[in-house]
Structure formats: structure tokens, C-alpha cells
Amino acid sequence: MRELGALCQENAGEADPTGSGPLDGLTFAVKDVFDVAGQRTGFGQPTWLATHLPAEATAPAVGRLLAAGACMIGRAICDELTYSLDGENVHYGTPLNPACPERIPGGSSSGSASAVAGGLCEFSLGTDCAGSVRIPASYCGLYGMRPTHGRVPLEGAAPFARSFDTAGWLARDADVLDLVGRTLLDERPTGAPKNTRLLEEGRARPHGLIAQDAFAVAGPLTAAALQPAVERVSSQLADTKEVSIAEEGLGRWLESFRVIQAFEIWQSLGAWVTEHRPALGPGIRERIAWAATVTEEDALAERRFRASVVERLDELLGRDRAVILPTAPGPAPRRGLAPEALDDHRRRAISLLCIAGLAGLPQVTLPRAKLEGWPLGLSLIGPRGSDLMLLQLARRLA
Numbered sequence: 048m049r050e051l052g053a054l055c056q057e058n059a060g061e062a063d064p065t066g067s068g069p070l071d072g073l074t075f076a077v078k079d080v081f082d083v084a085g086q087r088t089g090f091g092q093p094t095w096l097a098t099h100l101p102a103e104a105t106a107p108a109v110g111r112l113l114a115a116g117a118c119m120i121g122r123a124i125c126d127e128l129t130y131s132l133d134g135e136n137v138h139y140g141t142p143l144n145p146a147c148p149e150r151i152p153g154g155s156s157s158g159s160a161s162a163v164a165g166g167l168c169e170f171s172l173g174t175d176c177a178g179s180v181r182i183p184a185s186y187c188g189l190y191g192m193r194p195t196h197g198r199v200p201l202e203g204a205a206p207f208a209r210s211f212d213t214a215g216w217l218a219r220d221a222d223v224l225d226l227v228g229r230t231l232l233d234e235r236p237t238g239a240p241k242n243t244r245l246l247e248e249g250r251a252r253p254h255g256l257i258a259q260d261a262f263a264v265a266g267p268l269t270a271a272a273l274q275p276a277v278e279r280v281s282s283q284l285a286d287t288k289e290v291s292i293a294e295e296g297l298g299r300w301l302e303s304f305r306v307i308q309a310f311e312i313w314q315s316l317g318a319w320v321t322e323h324r325p326a327l328g329p330g331i332r333e334r335i336a337w338a339a340t341v342t343e344e345d346a347l348a349e350r351r352f353r354a355s356v357v358e359r360l361d362e363l364l365g366r367d368r369a370v371i372l373p374t375a376p377g378p379a380p381r382r383g384l385a386p387e388a389l390d391d392h393r394r395r396a397i398s399l400l401c402i403a404g405l406a407g408l409p410q411v412t413l414p415r416a417k418l419e420g421w422p423l424g425l426s427l428i429g430p431r432g433s434d435l436m437l438l439q440l441a442r443r444l445a
Contacts, residue, residue: 053142053161054121055079058096060086062109062119069226071116074168076123078159081106081172081214082203083119090205091125091155093138094325106203108172108214108231115230120168123158127331128316129174129207131155132182132393133380137328141382146188146422150379153183156217160187163217170218170227174201176208177308178400180215181412185424186379188414190224190441191217194434196407199231206315208308211404221445224411225438232434253369253429253436255280255287261372264297264398269377269418276415276425280371283443290363292370293356297398300356303349304401309338310346330386353405360406364430369437373399374412374424403428411437413444 054076060083064071079089082102089096105113113119124139126132134157135141142161144152152161156173160183163171173180175193184191192215199214216231218224257277262270281287293300312335320335327335364370376395380388403410408431412424429437 051143051145051161051165051167052140053123053158053165053167055089055124055139055158058087058089058122060122062105062113064113064116064118065110066114066116068115068230070112070230073117073170073223074120075112075117076121076159076162076168076171077109077119078156078171078173079122079125080129080174080205081109083109083122086122088205089122091127091129091136091139092325094323095128095319098319098323102203104203107200109203111230112172112227123156123162123171125158126155127328128335129155129176129179129205130312130331130334132178132396133330133389134183135382144187144379146186147379149381150421151186151382153186153379155179156183156215160184160189160217163219164189169220170216170223173215173217174204174207175213175215176211177304177397177404180217181374181400181410181424181426182396184217184412184414185374186422188422189217189219190221190414191215191412191424192224192228192434192438193403193410194228194232195409195432198233198432198434200233208311208315210311211308221441225442228434228438251367252283252285253367253440255284256290256363256368256370257287258292258370258372259289260291260293260297261399261402264395265373265376269373269423272418272423273373273416273425276413277371279415280425280427280444283440284369287371292363292402294359297402300401300405301394301398303352303356304397304405306341306345306349307353309334310341310343313338313341333386356405357407360402360408361431364408364428366430368430369440370402370428372402372426372428374426375399378418378421378423407431409434409437411441413441415444
């Protein structure tokens with residue numbers, strides 16, 4: 048267990064099932080951002096751990112899993128304040144990527160992915176704002192789910208960027224991914240496709256939209272490696288066609304995401320950072336400093352642009368379409384690279400990941416490909432509220 052470096056030691060914690068149900072006999076790890084009664088939440092940051100008391104109540108998302116019969120084996124290490132996609136925490140170390148040990152696991156749900164890929168548990172609970180479930184799932188060869196925004200409760204989780212934050216989950220097995228989803232997901236939100244039930248039951252098939260601009264961002268090597276997986280996914284759909292997601296370019300969508308996210312992060316964490324002046328690691332320190340400079344006017348302008356993105360994607364997806372795209376621009380980078388060496392990879396990654404984030408849409412990533420022997424995920428983004436449809440697709444494709 049210690050060889051993986053996936054679980055917290057300073058604030059280690061377990062929890063027994065509180066009930067019985069579909070998750071009986073399954074074990075899971077909880078990202079160190081969720082409260083569990085009697086345990087301290089560390090948020091990947093020693094000063095945060097030192098300045099917060101043990102939780103009085105368990106986060107509802109964790110409570111649902113325990114009530115359904117699952118057993119919590121521990122708290123999983125995350126990136127510092129979750130403000131990274133790499134999985135390298137200067138304070139607590141880098142959890143092992145069991146699929147490629149010389150490469151990073153991805154973050155910020157790094158320990159959550161490592162624990163599942165390393166066989167410590169069947170699934171794990173994480174969070175996904177800019178891609179913090181989807182990226183480690185892709186890098187570690189796992190299934191990962193980012194739900195429709197707001198469809199899994201986030202009460203009892205450390206604050207970050209609330210208009211993007213979701214509680215997501217990772218698993219080695221598509222059936223387990225689906226079982227966890229049926230446990231965590233609230234009733235279908237308003238605005239969900241009316242024919243979703245037929246799609247979820249397999250009596251209708253969604254239409255596929257192959258996002259050419261997303262594949263262009265990933266580059267020709269990744270696109271070629273994913274082509275067999277695209278063909279396999281297409282065989283389970285009614286039909287497919289190529290589309291361009293962003294008329295303005297995904298780089299423009301990335302900038303909108305970054306500005307709004309940074310503004311919300313400073314609103315959530317700025318007072319604490321100012322009061323306690325924590326020692327922050329490389330990359331995190333610079334992002335937090337930049338977040339402090341983003342003004343309300345900056346955020347307002349980008350929120351107006353974001354509204355046009357939401358309208359564009361809702362129109363594109365309609366009631367029964369799914370976007371097919373790379374989860375990440377490539378396999379996991381090597382461990383120990385300087386933050387500036389990862390900047391281009393990070394920007395390209397968020398250009399892909401911000402699509403679902405800006406619009407609050409569900410996205411599932413499937414471990415369907417490899418590039419030079421390293422895992423590579425393929426993703427499906429569905430209409431708002433089509434989470435179970437995506438999970439059923441993942442099961443059929445398994």
C-alpha cells in the first residue's frame with residue numbers, strides 16, 4: 048500500500064459501510080477534499096490541514112457510497128489545493144502511476160487514480176473541475192466520470208471553483224463505474240433529454256459527433272492512436288459525422304475557462320491564503336498569485352462569453368448526440384519535469400477538458416487506446432443530464 052504512495056498518512060482515515068446495497072463488498076478511496084466525520088480534510092496542503100478541525104459530518108457523496116454498502120479504505124492524496132493536473136505534490140509526494148511508473152499519475156485526483164489502478168480498491172471518489180478525474184483516468188488506464196454539473200452533491204467538499212466543480216469517480220471496470228453512478232447521481236436535472244430513458248436502456252442509440260478541432264489540438268500521433276477506438280465507439284452509435292466544436296477556436300474557450308476558474312478560486316481561497324500565507328509549491332504558487340489579480344470585470348466578460356458556449360453546445364448536442372474526442376493530448380508526461388516544461392501540455396489538455404467544464408456537461412473517459420505502450424483515454428460528452436446514457440455506453444464498449 049505504501050509503495051503506491053496513494054493514501055494520506057498524516058490524516059489517514061477509514062470508514063465502514065453504514066448500510067447494505069448495490070456496492071456491498073466493494074472498497075473505495077476518498078480524495079482528500081471530502082469531509083468524513085471525525086477526520087481532518089487536508090486539501091493537499093499542510094497548512095490547510097493544520098488550520099482545520101476534524102469534520103463534524105460526512106459529505107453526502109461519501110455518505111451515499113457508505114450507505115450503499117461500500118467500505119472506505121482511506122483518504123487519497125491530491126494535488127496541492129487541487130490547482131494542478133499533474134499529480135505531483137511537493138509536500139506529500141507523487142503517487143505512483145501503476146500503468147507507467149516513470150510517468151506522472153495526473154491530478155488533481157492523483158491518489159484516487161493510483162489507488163484504483165494499483166488494486167487497493169475497486170473505485171475511488173474524486174473531484175473534477177478542469178479535468179481532475181478525466182486526466183488521471185486517461186494517464187492510468189482507467190474509466191473516469193465527470194457528471195452533469197450539480198448532479199452529485201458537493202456539500203462537505205473543500206471549496207474551489209464552484210461553477211465548474213463536480214464530484215467524479217474512477218474505476219477499473221465499466222460495470223463498477225455504472226453502479227457507483229447509479230448510487231451517486233441525483234434525479235435527472237431539468238433540461239435533460241426527454242428520450243434519455245430509451246438511450247439508457249439501449250432501445251435507442253445516440254448520434255456521434257467526432258470533434259475534429261479537438262483531435263487537431265491533441266495532434267496527429269494521438270489522433271492516429273485513438274482511431275481504432277473511435278471506430279469501435281462509432282459502431283455502437285446510430286451514425287457519426289465530423290464537426291468543429293468551437294467556432295472561435297478551443298484556445299479562446301480555454302482562456303474563458305481559466306479566467307472564470309481563477310476568479311472563483313480566489314473568491315474561495317483568497318481570505319485563507321491571505322491570513323495563513325501557506326508555503327505553496329512550484330506551479331501552485333504562481334497560479335494562486337495570478338488568481339488574485341483577476342477582477343470581477345474580467346470574470347463578468349468571460350461569463351458572457353461562456354453563455355454563448357453553453358448555447359452552442361446545447362444546440363450541437365440536442366437530445367441524442369454525443370461528442371467523441373480525446374480525453375488528453377497524449378499519454379502521461381514523465382515525472383519530475385519543471386512546471387514550465389509542462390505548460391504546453393497543460394494548455395492543450397485544458398483546451399480539451401474545458402468543453403464539458405464550461406457547459407456543465409457529463410463526460411466519460413474510456414481506457415480504449417495506447418500510444419507507445421502508454422494509456423490514452425477516449426471521451427464521450429453527452430447532453431445535460433445524460434450521465435446514465437454515457438455509463439451504459441461505457442458498459443457496452445467494455
